[in-house]
Amino acid sequence: MVEYVTSGELTSGQGEKGGAVRVYLVQHGEAKSEEEDPDRPLTDRGATEVRRVVGVANGAGSVMVERIVHSGKTRARQTAAAWGEALGVPIGESDGLAPRDDPAIWAARVTAETGDMMLVGHLPHLARLAGILLAGDPDRPVLAFRQGGLVGLEEGPAGWSVWLVLPPAAV
Numbered sequence: 001m002v003e004y005v006t007s008g009e010l011t012s013g014q015g016e017k018g019g020a021v022r023v024y025l026v027q028h029g030e031a032k033s034e035e036e037d038p039d040r041p042l043t044d045r046g047a048t049e050v051r052r053v054v055g056v057a058n059g060a061g062s063v064m065v066e067r068i069v070h071s072g073k074t075r076a077r078q079t080a081a082a083w084g085e086a087l088g089v090p091i092g093e094s095d096g097l098a099p100r101d102d103p104a105i106w107a108a109r110v111t112a113e114t115g116d117m118m119l120v121g122h123l124p125h126l127a128r129l130a131g132i133l134l135a136g137d138p139d140r141p142v143l144a145f146r147q148g149g150l151v152g153l154e155e156g157p158a159g160w161s162v163w164l165v166l167p168p169a170a171v
Contacts, residue, residue, distance in 0.1 A: 025145070030042065051082055063152070068118040070097065076097070098122065103138050148167075148168045
């Protein structure tokens with residue numbers, strides 16, 4: 001079941017794990033161009049959109065993770081920091097989350113996880129990772145990510161499914 005959030009509130013009952021492992025995929029917020037700033041930090045708009053998504057999800061209690069991992073790029077680190085601060089969980093940098101990295105690395109890692117976690121990264125990596133988890137094919141488009149948006153996947157007995165989609169335009 002996919003919950004597409006279109007208002008400032010999530011319905012009650014969401015966020016109760018019920019034993020299933022959840023992984024949250026977050027594309028970094030809108031970033032400055034490389035010409036504007038080679039480090040590519042978030043734009044003011046990007047930071048605002050990330051804070052709005054974080055605020056809605058956190059306010060509803062729909063996202064509970066043990067840790068947040070990001071690619072190390074400035075825009076992903078800033079996005080992860082907003083989530084980490086709101087959720088009160090540690091953030092850390094990891095390999096395998098750059099835009100062109102092999103998504104099979106993190107597909108194996110999240111499948112082995114026993115606790116909920118959040119990955120903050122980039123396209124096309126996140127889209128390819130979702131393709132592996134949901135359809136077994138990194139080249140099969142299964143989700144349209146939005147900068148600063150949140151996608152919640154849940155692993156159950158039959159495999160991975162989408163349970164939450166929260167793009168900035170919905171908040």
